[in-house]
Structure formats: C-alpha cells, structure tokens
Amino acid sequence: MFQLQAAGRAVRAMAEWAKQLAGIKGVVLDISGVLYDGGGEGGGVPIPGSIEAVEKIKVSGLKLRFCTNETQATRGKFVAKLQRLGFNILVNEVTAPAPAACRILKERNLRPHLLIHDDLVPEFDQLDKANPNCVVIGDAADNFSYKNLNEAFRFLIGLENPILISLGRGRYYKETDGLKLDVGVYMKALEYACDVQAEVVGKPAKMFFQSALAEMEVEPQQAIMIGDDIVNDVGGAQQCGMRALQVRTGKYRPCDEQHPEVKADGYVNNLAEAVDIIVKQLHK
Amino acid sequence: MAARRVLKAVLVDLSGTLHIEDSAVPGSQEALKRLRSAPVAIRFVTNTTKESKRDLLERLKTLEFDIAEDEIFTSLTAARNLLEQKQVRPLLLVDNNALQDFRGIPTNDPNAVVVGLAPEHFNYQMMNKAFRLILDGAPLIAIHKARYYKRKDGLALGPGPFVTGLEYATDTKATVVGKPETTFFLEALSGTGCKPEETVMIGDDCRDDVGGAQNAGMLGILVKTGKYRAADEDKINPAPYLICESFPQAVDHILQHLL
Numbered sequence: 001m002f003q004l005q006a007a008g009r010a011v012r013a014m015a016e017w018a019k020q021l022a023g024i025k026g027v028v029l030d031i032s033g034v035l036y037d038g039g040g041e042g043g044g045v046p047i048p049g050s051i052e053a054v055e056k057i058k059v060s061g062l063k064l065r066f067c068t069n070e071t072q073a074t075r076g077k078f079v080a081k082l083q084r085l086g087f088n089i090l091v092n093e094v095t096a097p098a099p100a101a102c103r104i105l106k107e108r109n110l111r112p113h114l115l116i117h118d119d120l121v122p123e124f125d126q127l128d129k130a131n132p133n134c135v136v137i138g139d140a141a142d143n144f145s146y147k148n149l150n151e152a153f154r155f156l157i158g159l160e161n162p163i164l165i166s167l168g169r170g171r172y173y174k175e176t177d178g179l180k181l182d183v184g185v186y187m188k189a190l191e192y193a194c195d196v197q198a199e200v201v202g203k204p205a206k207m208f209f210q211s212a213l214a215e216m217e218v219e220p221q222q223a224i225m226i227g228d229d230i231v232n233d234v235g236g237a238q239q240c241g242m243r244a245l246q247v248r249t250g251k252y253r254p255c256d257e258q259h260p261e262v263k264a265d266g267y268v269n270n271l272a273e274a275v276d277i278i279v280k281q282l283h284k
Numbered sequence: 285m286a287a288r289r290v291l292k293a294v295l296v297d298l299s300g301t302l303h304i305e306d307s308a309v310p311g312s313q314e315a316l317k318r319l320r321s322a323p324v325a326i327r328f329v330t331n332t333t334k335e336s337k338r339d340l341l342e343r344l345k346t347l348e349f350d351i352a353e354d355e356i357f358t359s360l361t362a363a364r365n366l367l368e369q370k371q372v373r374p375l376l377l378v379d380n381n382a383l384q385d386f387r388g389i390p391t392n393d394p395n396a397v398v399v400g401l402a403p404e405h406f407n408y409q410m411m412n413k414a415f416r417l418i419l420d421g422a423p424l425i426a427i428h429k430a431r432y433y434k435r436k437d438g439l440a441l442g443p444g445p446f447v448t449g450l451e452y453a454t455d456t457k458a459t460v461v462g463k464p465e466t467t468f469f470l471e472a473l474s475g476t477g478c479k480p481e482e483t484v485m486i487g488d489d490c491r492d493d494v495g496g497a498q499n500a501g502m503l504g505i506l507v508k509t510g511k512y513r514a515a516d517e518d519k520i521n522p523a524p525y526l527i528c529e530s531f532p533q534a535v536d537h538i539l540q541h542l543l
Contacts, residue, residue, distance in 0.1 A: 141408060142407075142408045142409075143408075144407075144408045144411070145407050145408065146403040146404075146406040146407060146441070149406070149441060149445075150403075150440055150441050153432070153439070153441050153445075154438060154439060157432075157439065171452060171453045171454075171455075172415070172419075172453055178412075178416065179412075179415070179416060179419065180412055181408070181411055181412055181415055181449070181453055182453075184452065184453075185411075185415075185449040185450070185452055185453045186449060188445075188448050188449050188451075188452040189441075189445035189446060189448055189449040190445065191448075192431060192444055192445045192448040192449075193431050193432055193441055193442075193444070193445040194431075195431075
C-alpha cells in the first residue's frame with residue numbers, strides 16, 4: 001500500500017513539473033556540465049544523450065541559445081571543439097562573457113590588464129591594453145599562479161579608481177579529472193586583497209541573461225534555462241523571470257537540491273531527460 | 285574607581301616591539317632583565333608564518349635578549365596545538381622554514397588544511413588539492429588572514445586572499461589562529477596558570493596586538509615603535525589601557541603601577 005502511494009506521489013510530482021512548461025518558446029542551455037565535461041586528451045567528453053538532446057530541440061520548433069561562462073578559449077575555438085565532439089552548435093548561437101566584456105570595455109574606455117587563459121587572449125585583440133586602468137579576470141586555470149595574481153593585485157591596488165571585472169563568479173566546475181576552482185574564487189581573493197567589489201560579466205548577471213534572450217527574441221517568461229550550477233545558472237535565470245532546471249550532471253552535488261536560497265523549477269538527471277519532458281509537453 | 289587587578293603575566297610582541305628587523309629597540313635588553321625580577325610569567329608572542337621558533341630564538345639571542353624557546357608562542361604554535369587537539373593530519377601550505385614547527389604531526393593522507401604565508405604553494409594545482417580536501421570535510425585552518433605585506437620589491441599578496449578564496453569555493457569558514465583572535469591570546473597563556481584578567485600585552489600593532497588582547501580580557505599597552513602610526517589608538521574601542529614611547533617605558537609602568 002505504501003509503495004503504491006509513493007509511486008502515485010512520484011507520478012503526480014512529474015505531472016506538476018511538466019505543467020510548469022506551458023508557454024515555453026525558447027530553451028537556454030549551459031554548456032559545461034550539461035552538454036559535456038571538459039578536460040582530458042580530446043578536450044572533453046559529451047554527457048550521454050546530450051548530442052541527441054540538442055538535435056531534438058532544434059527540430060522541435062523551439063528557439064535555442066547557449067549561455068555559457070566558458071572563458072578558457074575563444075568562442076570560435078570552443079564551438080569548434082564541441083562540433084568535433086559531435087554537437088550541432090554554431091558560434092552565433094552562443095552568448096559568452098569575453099565578447100560581452102569587450103563591448104563594455106570599449107563603451108567605458110577601459111584598457112584592461114588581463115588575468116585570463118592564454119587561449120582567450122585573441123578575444124581582446126581589438127582593445128588597447130597599454131597603460132591599463134582596470135583588471136579583467138577570467139577562468140585562467142594554471143595561469144592562476146602566485147606571480148600572475150600578484151601582478152594583477154599590484155595593478156589593481158595602484159589604481160586611483162580600482163576596477164575589477166570578473167568574467168563570471170563560479171566557485172568550481174567539473175572536468176574529467178575532478179572539480180577545479182573557478183574564476184569566482186580568485187575574484188574573491190582580489191576583492192579581499194584590495195578591498196574592492198568586482199563587476200561580474202557573465203552568469204549570473206542579469207544583463208548577460210537578458211542579452212541572450214534578446215538574441216533569441218523571447219521574453220523571460222517564455223524561456224527555460226537548463227544548467228548544472230544551482231546559483232549561477234538556475235538562480236541567475238530565475239532572477240530574470242525565467243524558469244530553470246537543475247541537471248544532476250557536471251558540477252552537481254546532492255546538497256544542491258537543499259540549497260537555502262534557490263529552488264529549481266525541476267531537478268532532472270540530465271539534459272536528455274529534460275528535453276524529453278519539454279518536447280512531450282509541447283506536443284500535448 | 286576600577287578594582288585593582290593582580291598582574292601575573294606579561295605578553296610581549298616581538299617584531300616592532302622588542303626589535304626592528306635586526307636591531308633591538310634601544311634599552312629593551314635591560315628592560316627585559318628588570319621585568320624578569322618581578323613575579324610575573326613572560327611570553328613572547330608573534331604572528332610569524334615564515335620563521336620557526338628556532339629562527340626567532342637565533343635572532344633574539346644575537347641581539348642579546350635573554351629568552352628561552354618555550355617562552356615563545358607563535359601563530360604556528362597555535363596552529364600546531366589546534367591540529368593536535370583535533371587529531372587531524374594536515375596538508376601544510378606553509379613556508380619550508382616553518383615546517384620544523386610541525387615536526388611529529390602526521391601529514392600522510394591529509395584530512396585538514398593549514399594555510400600560512402607560502403607563495404610557493406599558492407599555485408593552481410595546490411589550491412585545487414586544498415579545495416577538494418575542504419569540500420570533503422577537512423577543516424581549514426588559517427595562520428592569519430593578512431591581505432598583503434611589504435617585500436623589498438613592493439607589496440605582495442598575503443595568505444588572507446587565498447583563505448578567502450577557499451572559504452568561498454567551499455562555503456566554509458576558516459579557523460584563524462593568529463592575532464587578533466582571542467584563542468591566540470588564551471593559548472599563549474596556557475602553561476602559565478594565569479588568566480586573561482591577570483595579563484598585560486605590550487605591542488606596536490594597535491588592532492592586532494592591543495585590540496586583540498583587550499578583547500580577550502587583558503590590558504593592552506601600545507608602544508610607539510615599529511608599525512605604529514599617529515592616531516592608531518583611535519582605531520580601537522575601548523582605547524588602549526596605556527600608550528608608551530617604547531618597551532622600556534612600558535616595563536617601567538608595569539613595575540611601578542601594576543604589581
């Protein structure tokens with residue numbers, strides 16, 4: 001009797017969840033931890049079912065955009081990598097922090113000292129970097145050496161108006177060989193050292209999600225975000241008025257489902273499961 | 285009028301109070317001798333993370349101070365005591381020089397992380413190692429959280445920013461063992477049989493030495509040597525019990541008024 005009741009509750013829970021999907025016109029996808037896990041020889045490993053899931057969205061009639069905080073390579077380079085891994089993805093479908101940051105730096109006449117991954121440097125080629133008046137920090141991985149951090153710190157503390165721009169504020173991400181520290185950790189380190197507050201370009205900043213929605217020509221209420229980071233993907237999207245699902249792949253940890261501040265609209269095992277449910281709901 | 289306290293112990297800061305780099309503060313050696321004639325326990329306390337007790341002792345002996353090794357209490361000692369108390373095996377992100385103060389503590393298969401001033405360990409790989417341990421439940425112990433310090437070639441990041449980063453990454457709070465933490469001052473007294481209310485601290489850092497000691501229930505005497513800058517005394521509340529020109533004057537006051 002107890003088992004029947006539990007099963008009934010599960011079915012009703014699924015139904016509740018799917019009901020939330022009425023009016024969805026566009027899907028926004030995080031990349032790392034949702035499509036694939038980065039790192040290793042080939043540059044990464046697709047998460048089972050994700051390649052097919054992306055195809056499914058594209059033939060469903062729903063609009064699709066990728067919204068990533070990826071800053072270890074230029075947009076062109078990491079899209080090419082994902083294509084090699086089998087994903088149907090184009091550069092103009094991707095909203096990423098470095099291009100957004102360049103626009104902001106140009107607008108405000110800022111000349112950056114860059115603490116970023118070597119492969120991201122070309123994104124900033126068009127900018128004047130002489131005599132820096134701000135520091136831009138990205139997911140620099142091994143470039144987060146004491147020497148480089150010290151250099152960035154000295155620039156920042158020497159500025160009359162210290163401006164620190166952080167491409168995202170994530171705590172960690174998953175690669176094939178385990179969890180690794182993300183840019184947010186080093187952003188906090190420099191904030192503490194210089195007693196300043198960074199400006200975040202990338203998730204979870206509202207402006208970043210809004211620019212993705214604008215590219216899709218979809219209102220927040222008509223969009224659903226799927227991500228592995230409960231705070232920066234799910235929380236950030238919800239703060240913009242979007243719905244958001246948490247996947248149990250990538251950097252996900254079980255405690256994410258008891259997050260004190262963020263309650264996802266649904267928790268799914270992976271992107272494939274999310275897309276199945278979304279597309280089924282469309283056809284009702 | 286406040287009840288007269290009984291003075292049983294004196295804590296003395298080292299760098300900036302007894303000596304400045306490799307020179308003694310004038311008159312300090314004799315002042316220390318005079319202090320020893322009184323019935324008080326004496327401890328020398330410092331937030332060093334790079335120098336072992338042995339190194340400190342060497343320097344003080346060269347400057348002709350009469351000090352025994354077991355009278356020195358450092359933030360490294362405080363960290364060691366905490367590790368022994370918790371019975372954990374640390375990943376030690378500390379200067380190589382400081383390792384000898386942790387001799388005897390097992391470090392295989394670490395289940396704790398200790399962060400001191402160790403630029404050579406603050407690389408991405410080591411930080412990831414520390415991060416994963418803490419995420420798995422290892423306690424994070426910070427020798428102190430200085431933001432930066434002065435080096436010959438300019439300012440340099442202290443351990444504080446890296447500790448802050450790890451706290452953010454793991455959503456935990458470090459246990460800070462150095463000044464101005466109350467636990468540091470209480471630990472410094474262990475073995476003396478004295479209470480904070482029976483203790484005076486003498487130091488040049490208003491916030492970390494005097495403020496910290498007074499928060500722990502001690503009296504604080506601020507000396508105007510070392511890193512002291514005018515109006516430092518306005519930065520803490522309550523104000524220092526006393527402000528003196530230097531260590532010898534502080535000792536005079538103790539001998540004349542507090543015993």
